[in-house]
Amino acid sequence: MSERIEDIAKKMVAPGKGILAADESSGTITKRFEKLGITSTADSRRDYREMMFRAPAMKEHISGVILYDETIRQNAADGTPLVKVIQDAGAVPGIKVDTGAKDLAGFPGEKITEGLDGLRERFAEYYKLGARFAKWRAVIDVGNGLPTWGALKANAHALARYARLAQEAGIVPIVEPEVIMDGPNSTHDIDRCYEVTAWALDTVFDELFEQRVNLEGIVLKPNMVIAGQKSPKQASAQEVAEKTVKVLKASVPGAVPGIAFLSGGQSDEQATEHLNLIRQLGPLPWEVTFSYGRALQAAAMETWKGKKESLGAGQKAFAHRAKMNGLAALGKWTSKAEKEAA
Ligand code: 13P
Numbered sequence: 452m453s454e455r456i457e458d459i460a461k462k463m464v465a466p467g468k469g470i471l472a473a474d475e476s477s478g479t480i481t482k483r484f485e486k487l488g489i490t491s492t493a494d495s496r497r498d499y500r501e502m503m504f505r506a507p508a509m510k511e512h513i514s515g516v517i518l519y520d521e522t523i524r525q526n527a528a529d530g531t532p533l534v535k536v537i538q539d540a541g542a543v544p545g546i547k548v549d550t551g552a553k554d555l556a557g558f559p560g561e562k563i564t565e566g567l568d569g570l571r572e573r574f575a576e577y578y579k580l581g582a583r584f585a586k587w588r589a590v591i592d593v594g595n596g597l598p599t600w601g602a603l604k605a606n607a608h609a610l611a612r613y614a615r616l617a618q619e620a621g622i623v624p625i626v627e628p629e630v631i632m633d634g635p636n637s638t639h640d641i642d643r644c645y646e647v648t649a650w651a652l653d654t655v656f657d658e659l660f661e662q663r664v665n666l667e668g669i670v671l672k673p674n675m676v677i678a679g680q681k682s683p684k685q686a687s688a689q690e691v692a693e694k695t696v697k698v699l700k701a702s703v704p705g706a707v708p709g710i711a712f713l714s715g716g717q718s719d720e721q722a723t724e725h726l727n728l729i730r731q732l733g734p735l736p737w738e739v740t741f742s743y744g745r746a747l748q749a750a751a752m753e754t755w756k757g758k759k760e761s762l763g764a765g766q767k768a769f770a771h772r773a774k775m776n777g778l779a780a781l782g783k784w785t786s787k788a789e790k791e792a793a
Pocket of ligand 1: 472588627713714715716742743744745746
């Protein structure tokens with residue numbers, strides 16, 4: 452019998468574990484590789500991801516892995532499907548299904564996430580390939596007069612349509628409305644981020660309700676409430692944690708099993724510290740954990756640098772961040788633990 456989406460969602464946010472977002476499109480990962488002088492080919496992308504999926508730290512700290520279309524079809528160097536490598540590590544394989552954020556016609560400076568056409572058929576195929584959860588990211592930039600209601604509503608509607616199709620296919624949707632901290636504007640302070648995040652979450656949950664999405668079978672992937680990267684007024688870590696919890700409590704129904712934050716351009720250690728402080732503000736109505744891309748992978752990629760002889764060191768770097776974030780998801784991270792293991 453197929454597993455219930457409510458149970459898959461719970462597994463994705465199991466205490467002390469979080470999600471590895473390894474779903475960079477080939478274009479995005481190529482840019483990251485090139486910065487480090489790594490040649491980007493289907494094989495090198497595979498080798499890099501296989502390095503992480505085979506790290507012993509997966510079993511302890513990673514509940515799920517978000518894959519990109521190329522990766523979900525790839526085999527490890529020894530011929531084992533990467534999906535099986537992930538399952539054998541006790542994690543749930545997931546898939547990014549949006550096809551990216553494009554300029555929204557009529558709304559200068561705003562984006563709409565595409566990918567709804569043909570999505571029912573794509574979900575059927577991804578299910579067969581082993582995916583049991585999916586991801587769709589809406590991008591909400593903050594600026595003078597931005598976001599607009601029209602763009603926010605269109606993005607929330609698309610998220611809800613995606614989420615309902617995922618559930619129909621037996622797949623848990625990760626619902627990701629990201630108020631970005633590193634957009635072209637990004638001079639906003641934390642209170643403006645709070646205001647926009649509240650508006651975005653309320654709009655998204657309205658749409659989820661209208662599209663008959665089962666809230667017990669989703670995982671929310673929000674931004675933390677944080678000042679824009681270019682803001683002259685940066686907030687303390689404690690303020691980030693408090694305002695993040697405040698907005699989530701006000702806007703996220705208790706029926707949602709779990710919240711898995713994105714890192715969004717925070718430094719590795721910042722993303723860990725913020726999650727830890729958030730967790731310490733408990734008890735919270737939902738499980739709270741990480742679904743980090745850059746903040747889980749940056750050190751591993753830099754250590755590996757595309758060299759076979761650095762695979763072990765790259766795995767170690769990945770294991771360290773996975774462990775630190777696993778501790779943070781329990782509210783048990785300390786800067787001492789960070790330094791000891793480094
Ligand atoms: P970051 O943690 O690098 O923001 O990536 C997470 C993600 O999946 C964004 O969609």
